Amino acid sequence: MTDLSLGSSGGTGELRRMRVLSVLALAAATYAGLFAAGLHVNAVVLSIVAMMTLCLLRLPVAVALVSAAVLGGLQAGLSMTETIAAFNENLLIGSQVGMTYVMIGAFAVALARSGLLELLAAKISGHLGTGEAAASRGVRWSLLLILCAASVMSQNLIPVHIAFIPVLIPPLLGVMNRLRLDRRAIACVLACAISSSYLLLPTGFGAIFLNDILLTNLNDVGADLGLSVTADMAPRAMFLPVMGIVAGMFVAVFITYRKPRDYLTVESEAPAAGKPPVTLKPAQLLATLAALAVALVCQIKFESLLVGAMAGFIILSFAGIFRWQEQDDVFTEGLRMMAQVAVIITLASGFAGVLSATGEVQPLVSASASFIGDNKALGAAIMLLVGLFVTIGFGDSFASVPILAPIYVPLALALDFSPLATVALLGAAAALGDAGSPASTITLGATAGLNADGQHDHIRDSLIPTFIHANFGMVLFAWIAALTL
Template identity: 85%
Template sequence: MTDLPLSFSDGDGEFLRKRVLPVLALSAILYGGSLATGLHINAVVLSIIVMMTLCLLRVPVAIALVSAAVLGGLQAGLSMTETIAALNDSLLIGSQVGMTYIMIGAFAVALARSGLLELLAAKISGRLGTGEAATGKNIKWTLLLILCAASVMSQNLIPVHIAFIPVLIPPLLGIMNRLRMDRRAVACVLACAISSSYLLLPTGFGAIFLNDILLTNLNQVGADLGLVVTADMAPRAMFLPVMGILAGMFVAVFITYRKPRDYRLIENKAPVADMAPVVLNLTQLLATIAALLVALICQIRFDSLLIGAMVGFVILSFAGIFRWRDQDDVFTEGLRMMAQVAVIITIASGFAGVLSATGEVQPLVAASAAFIGDNQALGAAIMLLVGLFITIGFGDSFASVPILAPVYVPLSLALGFSPLATVALLGAAAALGDAGSPASTITLGATAGLNADGQHDHIKDSVIPTFIHANFGMVLFAWIAALTL
């Protein structure tokens, strides 16, 4: 192959040669082959294959979604103008959820500025101890319970997502080393607890996933098919799949990674330790607690995490947690932290809109139903495994729902699944792979905390353990839920 233009750096050239060009070649072969042979390739299938391939090759998810959407629209016979119009018309739904994420990011950064998480880490460290006394099994289980509780609260009570991990974990690594705790077990606890909480509890991020994304897409896609899903159905449908995740967590802690593992007993120099200690006086502590409570109350009262996070941010600002002139900096930092997720969710809605505009969702459903026949067990298994593959590709369960819904809802109803089973299949299929994807915020957050001293590998110690333990149990229990609900 000839050298690439000099305007590209060596890294860019390597990226283009090994990742982008093969996918473009695959797309050209599929698209051109269908034109030359007259053999029509379903536009939805083509779009999803190209999107997954691009994501697995670590092409930015936003570019992968738009590229695959355009290719699918052209394959279905839409003009470029019609394809872009279909993409734009569906962006509004995703942008509403994206704005919520941005406000949550600002609230999380404001909470971090308060020093509350640093204070919590110091208290835990002091209570558990760092000397030879910190070697008992009771200390190990207490620490795991604390991390599990913090993971749940980060999704449902204090919606800061993974922002607590790089602050809370590094100061505790010395204790974990003395206890000879296998950090792979800790990674599984963090990933499984975070996933379980937002999949089951309808507050915080759970409200976004269950109500704003899952139920909204189910009712929109199912409107013409007679499907109506209410808010109380989502937790009931997701109960068994979540029990599968928790079962995997217990296997990781009590069986797979139960044996002691030795790490170098070095002093951890985490970024938090290098920062000047934050002074949190009584007034600021009370204001922080008040902000958390008011944010939760507003979220429940108005059914809006956006309003709750905004009110919490305002309270922290007026309380002097950070300087008044730093408000823009705090908000911008939160925007940067959540921008990727917000953009992916927004564009994923446009991607789903293009899939619907192609008019080839129903033929795909009909073909799939003909292949599966009346075998619900086979149909449920295929849908779950395909969902696992898709979510692994770009590491975000929230963005997976609008991509899967146009195919999964009609197929589930065609196979005779009940509304509860349909909710379980779509919710589980979209969530599979979130804990275990290399690009997932959950696995990235776990590695950011556990690798503060350079002794925790992202792929071997976070991705592979969480993929095995969070997903295998969920596939089995979600399959059972689909057949029994």
Template identity: 70%
Template sequence: MNAIVLAIVLMVMLCLLKIPVAIALISSALLGALHSGLSMSEAVDTFNDNLLMGAQVGVTYIMIGAFAVAIARSGLVDLLAYKIASQLDLNVGATNKGVKWMLLLALVAASIMSQNLVPVHIAFIPILIPPLLGVMNKLRMDRRGIACILACSMSASYLLLPTGFGAIYLNEILLANVNSVGQAYGMSATAGMVLEAMVLPVMGILLGMLVAVFYTYRKPRSYQDALSTTLQTEKPLKPLNFKQIIFTVAALVVALICQLQFDSLLIGAMIGFMILSAAGIFRWSDQDDVFTEGLRMMAQIAVIITFASGFSGILNATNEIAPLVSATADFIGDNMVLGAALMLVVGLFITIGFGDSFASVPILAPIYVPLAITLGFSPVATIALLGAAAALGDAGSPASTITLGATAGLNADGQHDHISDSVIPTFIHANFGMLIFAWVAALML
């Protein structure tokens, strides 16, 4: 068996058996490395050498968590939750459909803006979701559906809208790799082709989200109200003063500007935290407590991202990604229909292991672009195949920041399991529709 296949299958199986994701990543990576012929010492060294990149991202998310807690101390998010809760009809038999759909649309809008207009990625989830859990509990909303809304909206946003993270994925990574590899084969692509190529795959993601909302998770689901998420609608919260509003908004704006200026979420979040602290949004003596609370909130994400970096490093070190794709190409022959399907499935499989579509494009491009050209696919179809193949599995991987972010927010009261409530629902609803629609796009374009 190919070592890549073995490692990813083992990782998925261990996660489904409720083994902690971090342990599943380490053990499956080491077993895959041993199967490929690496010694244990080589496998451990490779794993350790690749932890640095993940640790850098992990530290960033810890700082984002601290910034999120600092913003929560301002009272703005609690005020939003109170305003929504005050619209609820608490009488027996009340459906509150208007409040429910208002909340769902707000989550879709926040998810889209988090990738493009205000590119903070998953940072908005631990800020926005926990204060709203009481409202969701009252509405008996199935949090698995909420996880699908967050994952599908964020994925669709960066895969189609060419600003923020979308500009990075579509132009700086996808288009650049297609043109770099395709140059030797006389193929070139434009930004317009990228948007044309990704429309149908994104429609597949959005269809999956609609299925989750209107069919799979439409039935009410009950949760216990934790003390921190209990609705309090009898009396309003303490009014916010002008200073709180001005400095909180200023912190958000300055954090965004610094993030864009220095291309660093870490710097943006740190400066935003410092502004809120200096403005007295929370007591100066509480700085350590606020930071520690943010660390606890994002610790699982930081650890898993760090170990996922070691896992992906071992996948590369086995040198068996190329043989896996080459074996797929040999099986395909000159069958375009089969070729498109298998290229997408293999891409899905590899991205589940890496947990990051941005990292998967440079790995797949040197093999997928020549293969697509050989099979006779057009430049637009080639972009659709590569762009979708690398994105499949991003939502739905146990190590993906999207699923980890959804869990961080929805599990604030300990009632949302990462694997069964985030990973499996988002894998099914974000990937199946995208795979089918991307396959159709490759054959039509």
């Protein structure tokens, strides 16, 4: 298994620990100085800054969320009991989405057990990786298109999220080496295609983000402010920001990483040297395709990805894709794969509940609106950049929406942004950084596949390229969308 750990041991680990303690001591001293000077620190600002700092210091996101929520509640004058109560009362919203992720994880693991993804990888390698054809430009672009299509389908058609990457990519590394493809371009294609698909297409993960999270938070926060948005507005509002991500992907492929790059070919990892070729019996293939079709139909008909994933899992279980006694193991493996995302989303809802309970969201909005004045262009830019840093700290756009909504919706309306522009601002601000965070499932997934032979660094080859190409274009296009919609 690829080691994605960003930490280290020994002297380097001790040095890092001292740096963390130094940063925390400096932050505490700064806060004490402000308090001694009689300056009030807004509880919402303090909570978010504390959460971002703790995340960037590589503390577990769950610990950062709870700690920052408690700090913000106490700063606002709430008792510890009141703070915990506000936190607990809002966990239900996030837990509903979190349980959907758990079921998706189980379905993804069951689908991987079928061997369908491995068979697909073997077919691609066999057709594209032989003879002189592997050096042709047509093969290069065909492979990129296949990976782009697989990324889109993993979010909207076959909702397995990043689970397809560690299965599909490693068998293709030999083909990429013969094509002299720069793996940084592949990382950008995977990250940009995955982000674009769930931000624009309202099925699968797109249904969760656009309908269950983005629109729900917009309507909940905007209910008392006269804002009401409908499901058809989200794709229209997110079109321009998504085009910014697509533009960044094109820049990565056609300009930044267009030049050939050489990698060592590890013969022991060639398909013929590993396990026997993957084969699927006709009955198993039909059952797998039926599970995919039923999952898609159920999620559309019942507007529930949870029901669709569960139906697909049940079909694969009864079809004998894996032994009946292994059902608990498959489900547990899926739970482990999605547990972090599910926990973060759940705790983020509690964090948002504490922010609302402090009563200091409106003062923050008023102060921000006073600073920005009537300058909508400045307001949109500040909101997007703040969202970028918040999402980098979280590593997940889904969890960022409940954090940003209580601040961004009132501020956007105070600046007289239209409902479509408000949707674009919140959706883009929450998604910025998702493809460029060290803890993002997207960047971790890309590294897990591309570093199967130890020649792809998580920070230099995945994180930095995806951060630059996915986010810079999105900031610009989202800013334009906010001012024109």
